[in-house]
Amino acid sequence: xxxxxxxxxxxxxxxxxxxxxxxxxxxxxxxxxxxxxxxxxxxxxxxxxxxxxxxxxxxxxxxxxxxxxxxxxxxxxxxxxxxxxxxxxxxxxxxxxxxxxxxxxxxxxxxxxxxxx
Numbered sequence: 001x002x003x004x005x006x007x008x009x010x011x012x013x014x015x016x017x018x019x020x021x022x023x024x025x026x027x028x029x030x031x032x033x034x035x036x037x038x039x040x041x042x043x044x045x046x047x048x049x050x051x052x053x054x055x056x057x058x059x060x061x062x063x064x065x066x067x068x069x070x071x072x073x074x075x076x077x078x079x080x081x082x083x084x085x086x087x088x089x090x091x092x093x094x095x096x097x098x099x100x101x102x103x104x105x106x107x108x109x110x111x112x113x114x115x116x117x
Contacts, residue, residue: 007048011036014046017098041101054080058091075100 008022015022020039037044058078065076078091098104 007046010048011046014044014094017094017103018042018044019103020044054078054091062093 011022014020015037018037018039020037020042023036023038035043036046058076061078062076065074068074075092075096080089080091092100
């Protein structure tokens with residue numbers, strides 16, 4: 001799979017999960033639509049990188065949350081704050097986000113597994 005296909009694949013996956021529409025060539029100047037996925041509630045920007053520091057930190061939070069036996073299971077949520085900057089960022093698994101905003105998965109398919117597979 002080429003680099004071009006991987007970031008396009010990410011945009012397609014996110015658009016499908018969020019019931020949005022991928023905006024082709026959104027990074028090209030002259031295009032009026034910005035963002036990578038057109039959605040009625042969110043401005044969606046997708047980034048595909050070889051490595052992201054936040055993944056290891058989030059994985060640790062996920063492991064800690066899974067050790068707490070509770071029903072329903074706790075949803076791992078990572079809050080990031082940069083020194084001297086206003087506001088905080090929230091990181092959570094896309095599947096958890098999908099459930100939290102009420103976009104349930106189709107019973108006959110797991111979109112993430114099929115695309116990642």
